[in-house]
Amino acid sequence: MTPEGPWLPGAPEEERARQAVKSLPPPLADPAFRERLKAEFSSGAILARGERTRVAVVPTAVPWWRAFLSLPRLWIPAAAAAAAAVALAIGMMNQGPAWTVVSVRGSGVARIDGTPVDLSAREELSRRITPGVQLEVPEGAEIDLVAGKTLAVLVTPGTELTVPPTPARWFGRETDLYVRRGILRFTTGRDFPGSMLCVHTPEAMAEVTGTTFTVICDPEIGTCVCVYEGVVRVGLKSGKDMVSVPGGMRRIVYNDERPPVVREIRRDGRVHLGHFHEEMGPVLK
Amino acid sequence: VRARDPEALGAFYERYFDRVYGLAYRLLGDRAAAEDAAQDVFLKMHRAADRIDPDRDPEPWLLTITTNVCRDLWRSGAHRMSRRSTSIDEDPVTGGMALPSPGKSPEGELLASERERLTQEAITRLPENLREAVILREYQGLGYDEIARMLGINEAAARKRHSRALAELGRHLKGLI
Numbered sequence: 513m514t515p516e517g518p519w520l521p522g523a524p525e526e527e528r529a530r531q532a533v534k535s536l537p538p539p540l541a542d543p544a545f546r547e548r549l550k551a552e553f554s555s556g557a558i559l560a561r562g563e564r565t566r567v568a569v570v571p572t573a574v575p576w577w578r579a580f581l582s583l584p585r586l587w588i589p590a591a592a593a594a595a596a597a598v599a600l601a602i603g604m605m606n607q608g609p610a611w612t613v614v615s616v617r618g619s620g621v622a623r624i625d626g627t628p629v630d631l632s633a634r635e636e637l638s639r640r641i642t643p644g645v646q647l648e649v650p651e652g653a654e655i656d657l658v659a660g661k662t663l664a665v666l667v668t669p670g671t672e673l674t675v676p677p678t679p680a681r682w683f684g685r686e687t688d689l690y691v692r693r694g695i696l697r698f699t700t701g702r703d704f705p706g707s708m709l710c711v712h713t714p715e716a717m718a719e720v721t722g723t724t725f726t727v728i729c730d731p732e733i734g735t736c737v738c739v740y741e742g743v744v745r746v747g748l749k750s751g752k753d754m755v756s757v758p759g760g761m762r763r764i765v766y767n768d769e770r771p772p773v774v775r776e777i778r779r780d781g782r783v784h785l786g787h788f789h790e791e792m793g794p795v796l797k
Numbered sequence: 798v799r800a801r802d803p804e805a806l807g808a809f810y811e812r813y814f815d816r817v818y819g820l821a822y823r824l825l826g827d828r829a830a831a832e833d834a835a836q837d838v839f840l841k842m843h844r845a846a847d848r849i850d851p852d853r854d855p856e857p858w859l860l861t862i863t864t865n866v867c868r869d870l871w872r873s874g875a876h877r878m879s880r881r882s883t884s885i886d887e888d889p890v891t892g893g894m895a896l897p898s899p900g901k902s903p904e905g906e907l908l909a910s911e912r913e914r915l916t917q918e919a920i921t922r923l924p925e926n927l928r929e930a931v932i933l934r935e936y937q938g939l940g941y942d943e944i945a946r947m948l949g950i951n952e953a954a955a956r957k958r959h960s961r962a963l964a965e966l967g968r969h970l971k972g973l974i
Contacts, residue, residue, distance in 0.1 A: 555803060708957065
């Protein structure tokens, strides 16, 4: 049995890929190369790569621009400045979309990094919900957050989380969300493929590459991850015992000695996720 | 080996060459680059021979050096140029070498070789960090803790990279194998 256990129906391609890599035969080196290197290694005559292919250079007339490039004092600072500017521009263009509050249901006062913000002040809320802040949603209210066409999260009453950076455009597309208690529903959008979201709770971790699912973090019991469609890998917070949970199933990771279990998702959970998926579908397309 | 005795170095080489070359080949995807990498690894090994701890298995250290050398190589223009030139006259996967598979029919041989070619191509298309994770885990059979130590990352990150690599490989190979 694989470490993922029996829950692999959603990822047969991954299992096939794993087997294909595992069964790659050892490549044969060219016997002449092998013997030559052995002789050089044993005798101490082995050479560095740069020393292996020395080419005689015939001096020729040097054009002015080559002469300029040969003066390190001039072009090194210029090249460094240009590289820094390009890196800065790429870094800015690579940034993922900002979080937007698309709707708030109910009323009350949320706490953002400990600062109370009235839920009726939508602009203030949107301005303050940025990556890295601690968000506490009061009982009796819920917030829909959307990051461009990438990801939508419904934060239900009484949930506490750290708002994650949104997945970047080209590189750095992995993002981590930390939830201490409460219920979060997620659905991924058009621009999510190629990204990975890791949801961490006090006892569990879920890895997502594109799907609709709920994370229920109950300090009394543990964490339950309910998957509506696609596959979510769920395991212990250490990253061990990761299991692929397919659509229609949930995995519960207890915060006591009991081993995690996989069950079918409850009907009400499926209905909530279905509504959220339908509601957010047009927003994320 | 610490005294750089030629006979001991020869025995050391015989013991570890296949592991080093095999890892380099699977990471880089072509023979010329794998040969360059193997040569660099054994050069570094030769230079550090007097610092080898006789009580410890040198294999993890050798595999770490191999991974680092491969990383340097594929970031260098030399590797890209060598890939371009070898692709003209060589099979990019086997590097022109026949891979032995005793007991297989010609058809079976052909299928296995095609499967290997597609798999290696898909591996070569992975970003380097994912490629390292999947090769070290599935091809070299290392644990996540060993991979994490070798790559200088934590265990959870090693698992994550491995999982992403499999997902991407699965996508690349879908319908092909």
